[in-house]
Amino acid sequence: xxxxxxxxxxxxxxxxxxxxxxxxxxxGRFEAHQPIxxxxxxxxxxxxxxxxxxxxxxxxVRQGFLYREHxxxxxxxxxxxxxxxSELTSFTEDMKQRGLVPGQKILExxxxxxxEKVRQHLELPEDCGQVLCIERLRLGDDVPxxxxxxxxxxxxxxxxxxxxxxxxxxxYRILQEKFHIIPTExxxxxxxxxxxxxxxxxxxxxxxxxLLLSERTAYSQYRRVIEFVKILYRGDRYRYFAKLTR
Amino acid sequence: xxxxxxxxxxxxxxxxxxxxxxxxxxxGRFEAHQPIxxxxxxxxxxxxxxxxxxxxxxxxVRQGFLYREHxxxxxxxxxxxxxxxSELTSFTEDMKQRGLVPGQKILExxxxxxxEKVRQHLELPEDCGQVLCIERLRLGDDVPxxxxxxxxxxxxxxxxxxxxxxxxxxxYRILQEKFHIIPTExxxxxxxxxxxxxxxxxxxxxxxxxLLLSERTAYSQYRRVIEFVKILYRGDRYRYFAKLTR
DNA sequence: CAGTGGTCTAGACCACCGG
DNA sequence: CGGTGGTCTAGACCACTGT
Numbered sequence: 386x387x388x389x390x391x392x393x394x395x396x397x398x399x400x401x402x403x404x405x406x407x408x409x410x411x412x413g414r415f416e417a418h419q420p421i422x423x424x425x426x427x428x429x430x431x432x433x434x435x436x437x438x439x440x441x442x443x444x445x446v447r448q449g450f451l452y453r454e455h456x457x458x459x460x461x462x463x464x465x466x467x468x469x470x471s472e473l474t475s476f477t478e479d480m481k482q483r484g485l486v487p488g489q490k491i492l493e494x495x496x497x498x499x500x501e502k503v504r505q506h507l508e509l510p511e512d513c514g515q516v517l518c519i520e521r522l523r524l525g526d527d528v529p530x531x532x533x534x535x536x537x538x539x540x541x542x543x544x545x546x547x548x549x550x551x552x553x554x555x556x557y558r559i560l561q562e563k564f565h566i567i568p569t570e571x572x573x574x575x576x577x578x579x580x581x582x583x584x585x586x587x588x589x590x591x592x593x594x595x596l597l598l599s600e601r602t603a604y605s606q607y608r609r610v611i612e613f614v615k616i617l618y619r620g621d622r623y624r625y626f627a628k629l630t631r
Numbered sequence: 632x633x634x635x636x637x638x639x640x641x642x643x644x645x646x647x648x649x650x651x652x653x654x655x656x657x658x659g660r661f662e663a664h665q666p667i668x669x670x671x672x673x674x675x676x677x678x679x680x681x682x683x684x685x686x687x688x689x690x691x692v693r694q695g696f697l698y699r700e701h702x703x704x705x706x707x708x709x710x711x712x713x714x715x716x717s718e719l720t721s722f723t724e725d726m727k728q729r730g731l732v733p734g735q736k737i738l739e740x741x742x743x744x745x746x747e748k749v750r751q752h753l754e755l756p757e758d759c760g761q762v763l764c765i766e767r768l769r770l771g772d773d774v775p776x777x778x779x780x781x782x783x784x785x786x787x788x789x790x791x792x793x794x795x796x797x798x799x800x801x802x803y804r805i806l807q808e809k810f811h812i813i814p815t816e817x818x819x820x821x822x823x824x825x826x827x828x829x830x831x832x833x834x835x836x837x838x839x840x841x842l843l844l845s846e847r848t849a850y851s852q853y854r855r856v857i858e859f860v861k862i863l864y865r866g867d868r869y870r871y872f873a874k875l876t877r
Numbered sequence: 878c879a880g881t882g883g884t885c886t887a888g889a890c891c892a893c894c895g896g
Numbered sequence: 897c898g899g900t901g902g903t904c905t906a907g908a909c910c911a912c913t914g915t
Contacts, residue, residue: 397903423881434905456881456912573873577823577841577866595823595841620823627819627873643884669900680886702893702900881913
């Protein structure tokens with residue numbers, strides 16, 4: 386019954402195993418708070434060494450699917466701990482995870498000389514040229530959720546058009562599929578602010594309503610800054626989740 | 632010049648090595664964006680196997696001190712990525728990390744029947760008794776930063792007194808030193824809210840000012856819920872940091 | 878006590894990067 | 897090509913848990 390590991394697959398074995406185990410958890414084949422087979426058992430079950438087993442389990446523990454207890458075993462995390470958070474997601478993915486249909490209304494798209502703060506976050510020199518700036522109203526189930534302004538320093542000669550953005554829906558998808566740039570890490574800050582009249586009218590709330598301001602600098606797999614994004618979320622519709630460890 | 636690893640130390644070798652490397656980074660012995668010695672070099676430098684080396688480096692990569700590039704080497708992260716975030720910290724530790732002197736004014740401490748929401752977060756049955764509730768005004772450099780209400784379901788017969796709390800300053804310290812309970816994991820949500828007149832007067836702001844509301848459920852090393860904490864941060868003084876990965 | 882996860886070793890081969 | 901990190905093996909001993 387357990388799916389097997391293909392040694393010739395391009396994916397590493399520990400990764401294949403992690404997928405198999407994660408699948409067993411989602412299927413309910415392994416139940417919450419119940420132990421999964423011990424590492425020695427998995428060794429013979431899947432014919433891989435214990436190191437590989439542990440690498441797979443490490444991954445799932447970090448993702449919140451499993452937890453270990455020394456001398457007892459490895460157990461399945463209860464439901465609410467299974468949603469991996471503190472993950473770098475695009476607005477689009479974020480909405481999907483929340484069970485909402487993501488949407489957008491493009492307000493602006495074009496090249497501008499970056500404001501000082503943006504320039505610093507993008508790690509650009511003072512005499513840098515213009516950067517791509519996109520302002521969008523973001524929707525969840527067709528209702529305004531936030532106002533997003535993002536800045537990109539794309540490779541020379543490359544750009545993103547309004548048509549592409551409308552077609553793909555998500556910048557992260559374009560970056561990945563068109564430029565092979567994968568956002569892998571980001572620093573984010575969250576704070577509270579109040580809506581200006583313009584922000585309020587776009588978000589369909591009253592001026593002075595509280596907003597959650599997120600500012601994020603994202604880095605590619607090559608450790609280069611790829612974007613600086615500012616999102617103003619409606620205070621009454623958005624809640625931020627994080628999973629903390631020590 | 633490198634500090635050595637003591638095989639007889641109670642700390643695992645990979646952990647000792649991680650400390651040595653982290654120290655070298657803070658000292659500036661290793662500089663930002665410069666490579667650290669390769670894994671094979673570290674193997675002979677510290678007389679431990681490559682597996683152990685990699686375990687140490689893995690730790691520092693997860694903590695944001697180092698990054699790897701396949702085929703090139705392992706490098707020191709730039710300053711701003713060195714502050715490990717998304718870590719579970721008490722208010723006290725949080726303030727220290729921000730360079731402020733933590734303080735508190737205890738408003739209430741005593742046993743109450745938990746409100747429904749609190750009871751659910753603490754995973755207690757409907758007919759549970761009373762739980763310990765502590766309300767404190769939290770200060771940073773003697774200035775009000777937030778209003779904290781925390782709930783605990785302590786082991787039978789155990790409790791925390793006002794005197795202990797004033798002496799230790801931090802609940803996490805009491806939990807650790809008195810009860811040997813270590814908070815190791817937590818789920819947190821952040822949202823925006825507006826100050827009620829009472830909250831405003833305690834925080835010395837105007838009623839209706841925006842606040843950042845954090846709600847956190849923390850788990851012990853035994854995977855038991857140990858606390859549910861609600862903190863209302865002053866919107867003008869507090870900013871939340873997170874480091875995201877994918 | 879036997880079984881669990883935690884740490885560790887000394888190898889090996891691979892994919893990737895630079896000169 | 898040689899050097900780097902990425903993956904993997906087949907062992908070993910330890911600390912901890914339960915019965």
